Amino acid sequence: MSRTGLAIRMLLLAVGMMVVAVLSAWVAFTFLTQGGEVTVPALEGVELRAALELASRDQLGLRVKGTGYDLGTPPGHVISQDPLPGTKIKANRTVYVVVSQGTPSVFIPNLTSLTLRKAELQLAQAGLTLGKIAHAHDDEIHPGLVITQSPPPGQFVPRSDSINLLLSDGPRPAVYLLPDMTGLPMETVLSRIRDWNMRSGRIMEIVDEKVPPGTVAALTPPPGSAVVEGQSIHLTVTKMPGPAEPSQVVLYHHTMPFGLLDRTLTLVLETDGNERTVWEDTIGPGSSVSIPVVVSSPGVLKAYVDKVFLEEREVP
Numbered sequence: 001m002s003r004t005g006l007a008i009r010m011l012l013l014a015v016g017m018m019v020v021a022v023l024s025a026w027v028a029f030t031f032l033t034q035g036g037e038v039t040v041p042a043l044e045g046v047e048l049r050a051a052l053e054l055a056s057r058d059q060l061g062l063r064v065k066g067t068g069y070d071l072g073t074p075p076g077h078v079i080s081q082d083p084l085p086g087t088k089i090k091a092n093r094t095v096y097v098v099v100s101q102g103t104p105s106v107f108i109p110n111l112t113s114l115t116l117r118k119a120e121l122q123l124a125q126a127g128l129t130l131g132k133i134a135h136a137h138d139d140e141i142h143p144g145l146v147i148t149q150s151p152p153p154g155q156f157v158p159r160s161d162s163i164n165l166l167l168s169d170g171p172r173p174a175v176y177l178l179p180d181m182t183g184l185p186m187e188t189v190l191s192r193i194r195d196w197n198m199r200s201g202r203i204m205e206i207v208d209e210k211v212p213p214g215t216v217a218a219l220t221p222p223p224g225s226a227v228v229e230g231q232s233i234h235l236t237v238t239k240m241p242g243p244a245e246p247s248q249v250v251l252y253h254h255t256m257p258f259g260l261l262d263r264t265l266t267l268v269l270e271t272d273g274n275e276r277t278v279w280e281d282t283i284g285p286g287s288s289v290s291i292p293v294v295v296s297s298p299g300v301l302k303a304y305v306d307k308v309f310l311e312e313r314e315v316p
Contacts, residue, residue: 042085131162180223201232271299
């Protein structure tokens with residue numbers, strides 16, 4: 001073979017090798033850029049574990065990037081995803097999802113006739129909180145049970161909303177007009193108080209030589225007042241004078257202003273530089289009391305309502 005022919009064959013061989021190299025590079029590039037791609041599956045509305053299985057089947061990873069409330073998506077299901085369904089990405093990439101915490105609104109349970117403790121548990125399980133508590137008498141609902149609630153059951157409200165409750169104090173106690181029992185023996189008056197399902201309160205003594213010892217001289221509340229079952233009735237009874245006990249009785253009158261709550265009235269007597277509480281009790285709104293205070297020496301009588309100073313006056 002001539003040198004010219006040999007040169008031509010070597011040139012053709014070199015060109016062929018270059019073509020093979022170019023074709024190999026193109027095939028590798030096509031495999032890497034197209035053959036390694038996958039299509040992102042639709043994960044929205046799918047339960048999280050099932051979404052993970054779908055992603056793994058398509059050679060993709062899955063990561064939760066957040067949670068949120070969604071009215072139409074049950075808790076634990078995917079609300080949204082990134083990349084979107086149908087997007088082509090390389091295998092082994094990660095799809096990010098937002099998972100639902102459920103509806104932003106919750107259903108109010110029926111709390112009627114439940115104890116306060118059980119009502120609190122029901123509210124907590126429903127994603128709600130306990131609001132204000134009020135009390136009222138009810139002839140049918142036992143004491144301590146829920147009479148009604150606000151908002152009422154059977155509707156949707158925002159999560160963590162407060163539910164107010166009205167609790168029963170049981171049947172309304174019987175109301176009596178306190179009769180005038182002054183002048184009767186103390187034992188007789190105490191027996192009648194017990195018969196009316198009321199309580200005997202404090203018994204104070206005053207000196208009175210004109211009536212037998214143990215005679216009721218005054219009642220608190222005074223005769224004619226409206227009293228209820230369980231209320232305390234305080235008595236002032238007579239006794240014989242002692243040799244070293246000169247004393248006088250001072251009546252302290254007070255009327256509580258009208259309102260919603262009972263108030264506590266306290267009387268403190270200061271004599272000879274010493275203070276002592278001589279009377280304390282709860283009085284209903286608008287009620288009037290006449291309280292006898294035995295004073296053995298000059299001093300100052302101080303009145304407090306709910307521990308707040310009201311007034312003072314010199315006695316006797």
